[in-house]
Amino acid sequence: MSDQNYYIPHGTYWPVIGSIGISTTFVGLANLMHDVSWGAPVMGLGLTILIFMLFGWLGTVVNESISGIYNKQVDRTFRWGMSWFIFSEVMFFAAFFGALFYARILSVPWLGGADNNIFTPELWEGFKATWPLINTPGAIGQSGTAFSTNFKLVDAWGLPAINTALLLSSGVTITYAHHALRKGHRNALITWMIATIALGVLFLGFQITEYGHAYHDGLKLTSGIYGSTFYLLTGFHGFHVTVGAIMLTVILYRIQKGHFNSENHFAFEGVAWYWHFVDVVWLGLFVFVYWI
C-alpha cells in the first residue's frame, strides 16, 4: 500500500455475523431469565457464534498484518484504538473505586450524623458510622432497621497477600518477557510468557477459594455497602484477569507462530500494558480494601 494517509478496508461479512451472535446471545439470556427452557441453549449458541466471529475477524486482521499490507497510518489507528479501550477501562474501575471512596469517606459518616445530617442518628438509633459497614440500616431485604457492625478481623496476610504476590510476580515475569522480546531472545520470551499465564491462572484459582471462604463465613453481595463494593470490585477485576490470561495465551500462540520481531510487536505491547493495568488495579484493591 503506497498511500500513507488513508486505509480503506475491504468488504467483510464479520460485522454481520457479530450482530447475529450478539442478538442471539441476548434473546437467549432474556428467555433464560424468564425460566424459558430454550433460553440457555440459545444463549450458548449466540456465544459460540460470537467466539467464532472473534477468531474469524481478528484472524483476518492478523493475516493482513503479517502479510505486510498495513502502513503507518494503520499502526497509528491500532494504537489509538487500544488507548480508547484503555480509557474506558480506567473510567470503569474509577467508577467502582469512586463508589468505595464515596461510601467510606462521605455517605457512611453522614449516616452516623457527620456534617449537617444531625438527624440521622435519630432515624437509626444507636447507629455508629464504622468501616467496614456490612449491614446498612434499613437496607432492602433486611428486617426492619436492624443493623450490625459485628465483624472479625481477618489476617490480611492470608489469601489476599498470596494473591497479591502471585499477581506482582506475573508483572515481573511479563516484564522479563517484554525484555526478551526486545532483545530477540525467543526461548526466554516463551518461558516467561508461560510463567505469566500460569501465575494468572493460579491467581484465579486462589480468588475462587477466597470467595468460597468469604461467602461461607457470611460476607455476601448483600452484606451492606462493604459487601457490595468488595464483590463488585474484586469480581470485575477477576473477570479482567480472565480476559487478560486469554489474551496472553493468544499472544503466546502468535509468538510460537513467529508473528513478532524485536521492533514490530504492537499486539504484545497492548496486552502487556493491559496486564500491568490489571496488576495495578489489584494492588489498589489490596491496599484500599484490605489495608488503608
Place this chain on the structure above:
Amino acid sequence: MDIIVIVIIIVILFSLGSALVGMLRGGKKGSDKMFKSLRVRISLSVFLFVLLMFASFMGWIEPNNVLPTQ
C-alpha cells in the same frame, strides 16, 4: 504511613500512564519509553508490597480485612 502508601500508588499510576503515552507514540522511542516506565511501575509495586509487609510486622499499619461474626 497511609500517606507514604498513597504517594507510592500515585507514582505507580503515573509510570503506568507514562507507559501508555509511549505505546501511543510507537516507534523505537515510544517503545523504549514504554518498557522503561513499565519497569519502574513493577519495581515500585514490589517495593510497596514489601513495605506493607514490613510496616505490618513493625506494627505501623493495621489490616482492614473483615468478615461478619454473626
